[in-house]
């Protein structure tokens with residue numbers, strides 16, 4: 704059963720994070736901070752200056768990789784498929800509401816790792832020279848365990864996220880899968896710890912009702928709303 708916390712993100716509003724209906728996700732035993740390495744393969748901070756109405760303006764930005772995301776619908780079982788994982792950026796954001804960003808270890812009794820667990824669409828970064836659909840196909844296989852033909856992946860929206868600071872392009876896709884296409888449990892590759900979560904359409908509807916909040920990004924909400932508007936049988 705789903706549990707939500709009403710209210711804005713300033714109040715605790717994790718997707719059932721603390722007492723998960725989906726079981727314990729991972730075993731994080733230590734979290735600490737360090738300064739960013741001089742060169743990161745993932746992000747590049749820089750400063751953009753411009754003159755607007757003859758006034759000098761300065762914006763500090765972070766260049767990030769573009770991404771693909773997929774609204775996944777299992778038609779065999781009439782379920783939408785999502786992923787849960789620990790996100791260090793979300794954890795840091797939850798933590799920094801309560802105390803300044805620190806350099807040392809975090810007190811995990813006070814700030815349990817579950818604060819950083821999200822519910823998200825299956826997604827990945829565009830970190831190789833392949834078509835966006837191919838990258839989406841790989842993420843569906845690696846994260847969720849479904850082996851689908853590339854031409855079953857349908858584009859929905861192309862937009863930018865974090866327009867004030869990072870502005871990565873995000874390609875949102877839709878893909879219908881069936882049980883016969885499930886070739887593994889998913890869960891990610893290499894060191895990834897990802898849990899596949901299935902929600903009924905009624906549970907997904909609950910997610911996008913006014914006032915409900917999740918610990919994930921907006922793409923899940925946009926994707927679910929698109930699905931309910933365009934694909935799902937109308938609720939009575």
Ligand SMILES: Nc1ncnc2c1ncn2[C@@H]1O[C@H](COP(=O)(O)OP(=O)(O)O[C@H]2O[C@H](CO)[C@@H](O)[C@H](O)[C@H]2O)[C@@H](O)[C@H]1O
Nearest residue numbers: 745746768769770771772826827828829830873894895920
């Ligand atoms: N900043 C970072 N620092 C260190 N290692 C990193 C890293 N970013 C990625 N990695 C490594 O790369 C691996 C693969 O990442 P993915 O391509 O699956 O993107 P991710 O699912 O993190 O989502 C990403 O891409 C989707 C789609 O754009 C976004 O929604 C989501 O916010 C974004 O994190 C991660 O498991 C991690 O090991």
